[in-house]
Amino acid sequence: xxxxxxxxxxxxxxxxxxxxxxxxxxxxxxxxxxxxxxxxxxxxxxxxxxxxxxxxxxxxxxxxxxxxxxxxxxxxxxxxxxxxxxxxxxxxxxxxxxxxxxxxxxxxxxxxxxxxxxxxxxxxxxxxxxxxxxxxxxxxxxxxxxxxxxxxxxxxxxxxxxxxxxxxxxxxxxxxxxxxxxxxxxxxxxxxxxxxxxxxxxxxxxxxxxxxxxxxxxxxxxxxxxxxxxxxxxxxxxxxxxxxxxxxxxxxxxxxxxxxxxxxxxxxxxxxxxxxxxxxxxxxxxxxxxxxxxxxxxxxxxxxxxxxxxxxxxxxxxxxxxxxxxxxxxxxxxxxxxxxxxxxxxxxxxxx
Amino acid sequence: xxxxxxxxxxxxxxxxxxxxxxxxxxxxxxxxxxxxxxxxxxxxxxxxxxxxxxxxxxxxxxxxxxxxxxxxxxxxxxxxxxxxxxxxxxxxxxxxxxxxxxxxxxxxxxxxxxxxxxxxxxxxxxxxxxxxxxxxxxxxxxxxxxxxxxxxxxxxxxxxxxxxxxxxxxxxxxxxxxxxxxxxxxxxxxxxxxxxxxxxxxxxxxxxxxxxxxxxxxxxxxxxxxxxxxxxxxxxxxxxxxxxxxxxxxxxxxxxxxxxxxxxxxxxxxxxxxxxxxxxxxxxxxxxxxxxxxxxxxxxxxxxxxxxxxxxxxxxxxxxxxxxxxxxxxxxxxxxxxxxxxxxxxxxxxxxxxxxxxxxxxxxxxxxxxxxxxxxxxxxxxxxxxxxxxxxxxxxxxxxxxxxxx
Numbered sequence: 195x196x197x198x199x200x201x202x203x204x205x206x207x208x209x210x211x212x213x214x215x216x217x218x219x220x221x222x223x224x225x226x227x228x229x230x231x232x233x234x235x236x237x238x239x240x241x242x243x244x245x246x247x248x249x250x251x252x253x254x255x256x257x258x259x260x261x262x263x264x265x266x267x268x269x270x271x272x273x274x275x276x277x278x279x280x281x282x283x284x285x286x287x288x289x290x291x292x293x294x295x296x297x298x299x300x301x302x303x304x305x306x307x308x309x310x311x312x313x314x315x316x317x318x319x320x321x322x323x324x325x326x327x328x329x330x331x332x333x334x335x336x337x338x339x340x341x342x343x344x345x346x347x348x349x350x351x352x353x354x355x356x357x358x359x360x361x362x363x364x365x366x367x368x369x370x371x372x373x374x375x376x377x378x379x380x381x382x383x384x385x386x387x388x389x390x391x392x393x394x395x396x397x398x399x400x401x402x403x404x405x406x407x408x409x410x411x412x413x414x415x416x417x418x419x420x421x422x423x424x425x426x427x428x429x430x431x432x433x434x435x436x437x438x439x440x441x442x443x444x445x446x447x448x449x450x451x452x453x454x455x456x457x458x459x460x461x462x463x464x465x466x467x468x469x470x471x472x473x474x475x476x477x478x479x480x481x482x483x484x485x486x487x488x489x490x491x492x493x494x495x496x497x498x499x500x501x502x503x504x505x506x507x508x509x510x511x512x513x514x515x516x517x518x519x520x521x522x523x524x525x526x527x528x529x530x531x532x533x534x535x536x537x538x539x540x541x542x543x544x545x546x
Numbered sequence: 547x548x549x550x551x552x553x554x555x556x557x558x559x560x561x562x563x564x565x566x567x568x569x570x571x572x573x574x575x576x577x578x579x580x581x582x583x584x585x586x587x588x589x590x591x592x593x594x595x596x597x598x599x600x601x602x603x604x605x606x607x608x609x610x611x612x613x614x615x616x617x618x619x620x621x622x623x624x625x626x627x628x629x630x631x632x633x634x635x636x637x638x639x640x641x642x643x644x645x646x647x648x649x650x651x652x653x654x655x656x657x658x659x660x661x662x663x664x665x666x667x668x669x670x671x672x673x674x675x676x677x678x679x680x681x682x683x684x685x686x687x688x689x690x691x692x693x694x695x696x697x698x699x700x701x702x703x704x705x706x707x708x709x710x711x712x713x714x715x716x717x718x719x720x721x722x723x724x725x726x727x728x729x730x731x732x733x734x735x736x737x738x739x740x741x742x743x744x745x746x747x748x749x750x751x752x753x754x755x756x757x758x759x760x761x762x763x764x765x766x767x768x769x770x771x772x773x774x775x776x777x778x779x780x781x782x783x784x785x786x787x788x789x790x791x792x793x794x795x796x797x798x799x800x801x802x803x804x805x806x807x808x809x810x811x812x813x814x815x816x817x818x819x820x821x822x823x824x825x826x827x828x829x830x831x832x833x834x835x836x837x838x839x840x841x842x843x844x845x846x847x848x849x850x851x852x853x854x855x856x857x858x859x860x861x862x863x864x865x866x867x868x869x870x871x872x873x874x875x876x877x878x879x880x881x882x883x884x885x886x887x888x889x890x891x892x893x894x895x896x897x898x899x900x901x902x903x904x905x906x907x908x909x910x911x912x913x914x915x916x917x918x919x920x921x922x923x924x925x926x927x928x929x930x931x932x933x934x935x936x937x938x939x940x941x942x943x944x945x946x947x948x949x950x951x952x
């Protein structure tokens with residue numbers, strides 16, 4: 195039913211014979227996605243603080259100002275409420291803004307525009323007003339930046355009808371999901387991760403094709419397994435994969451699901467996996483109450499997979515406190531490989 | 547409540563006033579720009595003689611602090627490059643504004659800083675050690691290692707803790723100033739913000755509130771020409787930030803922010819006026835950010851070294867004050883003594899860094915305290931779970947680095 199509400203566009207024609215995979219950082223993949231979309235559609239523009247002449251606060255928009263000029267890469271005064279409101283207006287008019295927040299933490303100054311002006315516009319106007327807009331920025335922990343720079347907003351935004359919420363992990367995700375977001379006529383919240391920006395992954399031949407866009411609402415199984423399903427997104431996918439590798443050496447086979455799309459959630463993939471393994475560990479950086487893990491637990495119970503469960507669902511989440519700064523305190527605030535391994539062992543208790 | 551409805555004292559009934567009409571379209575533009583108040587010139591010569599009234603001892607203490615902050619900022623900036631602290635923000639070129647202002651305020655006045663006001667903190671007694679321990683985030687930090695570097699605060703010194711989202715402190719200062727007036731206190735709320743932060747919506751709300759509801763608030767804008775890489779030309783139009791204040795009905799001063807005597811006198815005047823008239827006052831300091839925005843910035847990427855040098859040697863607050871003191875015979879000491887002050891501060895900062903980095907982290911219990919006024923049951927549970935996890939994997943975690951251990 196969800197898929198009917200979205201206009202999935204597969205503009206992709208396989209031409210992989212000419213392209214080979216190439217290694218690049220997630221930062222470069224996002225840059226490439228924006229470059230291709232700016233070239234593809236003159237209505238697309240990038241707007242935010244320091245995105246133009248400074249090359250981006252995190253250098254994600256490097257080179258774009260030189261290539262497309264100040265009319266398409268727009269540096270703004272310091273007011274999130276201001277530039278977000280302006281961008282939603284531009285989107286309602288028919289342009290296609292990509293709005294960059296220096297961090298999703300600062301987007302709270304603009305959240306009224308994201309929710310009340312963008313997310314609800316199509317419904318409230320009976321289809322007259324389309325807010326085709328992408329909001330992107332870094333989300334979650336960044337390391338040594340404390341409470342007002344480290345919150346994860348996945349659960350806040352994935353709660354809202356009218357929004358599409360995406361959380362990429364590697365280069366394939368970052369490039370092909372961002373392109374899909376730009377071309378989608380609905381408002382999209384794109385949650386990036388600052389630590390992942392500098393990490394390198396292979397960009398597949400398929401994702402290198404400038405016409406390839408990823409399907410929204412589809413999770414990706416990063417590693418097939420038989421004993422436990424680990425569900426994660428963004429940076430936590432990395433720790434989940436490491437935990438799976440560590441556990442494999444002890445004879446435990448984990449299936450790692452990279453959600454990629456938080457709204458809509460790929461319920462089918464999750465439930466199929468649970469039916470196979472019977473045990474689930476959900477991993478997220480954010481706080482436990484009302485988090486993504488809570489939603490996954492509910493949908494497993496409701497979705498017909500309840501009788502396949504051999505153990506209660508285990509959640510691994512961030513500690514339920516505003517993020518502290520001191521290095522050693524922050525190090526025990528967010529989940530890492532050890533906590534995921536622990537949770538898998540817990541969920542298997544009594545199984546062997 | 548005695549009254550259920552309160553009619554406005556000012557009737558809005560229509561009254562014809564012929565003098566308020568014109569019969570030609572003549573839109574207003576290009577107001578006369580407000581001029582900067584100045585007392586000494588670029589070479590430290592006294593021009594506005596009636597403002598040469600600051601006690602000699604105060605002037606010397608201010609000068610000592612300005613050169614100390616310059617040395618401290620240098621070492622702490624470099625210590626970030628060396629990996630000793632993770633982040634820092636210097637205040638090169640702007641210490642006349644912060645130190646001069648704080649010296650002209652009263653100790654009971656509340657200060658709501660932005661993030662570049664180490665001058666305000668240190669004038670009131672915040673020590674080098676407190677600064678370094680906060681930047682490191684060890685257990686001696688008054689903030690219990692909760693905040694990023696430069697996010698200092700002190701209840702004792704009446705300085706509200708620095709908060710990252712820009713401009714949120716400004717309406718808070720309007721609120722505090724409102725409380726001071728309603729309670730009839732001899733106190734003002736002085737709030738700092740940059741010319742970039744004045745673009746945020748909160749600035750408008752704060753200014754409008756303060757004048758309309760008559761708050762004992764002093765607005766202090768540091769116009770240092772750059773907001774990270776965004777120059778003022780890309781930030782606003784009109785007569786800088788000061789030009790906006792009269793539109794709110796607020797009394798306004800624009801001051802040469804690199805002239806310490808102008809800063810001190812201007813702020814002293816503003817404070818007296820706020821208490822006397824029970825309404826806010828706006829001051830904009832025109833100054834220049836000689837250093838980078840922060841350790842995450844490399845400003846020569848967007849401005850020329852010549853531009854920086856033109857202020858560093860042409861309009862430098864420390865040089866101007868130093869020359870004034872020498873020419874007036876007010877500086878008790880010679881250059882050698884000043885160099886010794888600088889050397890002593892450098893050594894003190896280095897010692898604080900060394901000592902600070904050897905200290906333990908705040909305790910594991912402090913991860914869970916202060917979320918609420920008391921540690922609620924769910925947090926108590928999570929603490930127990932964490933302790934179990936750390937006990938099980940204690941060889942993978944630096945337990946001895948936490949104060950109080952496990």
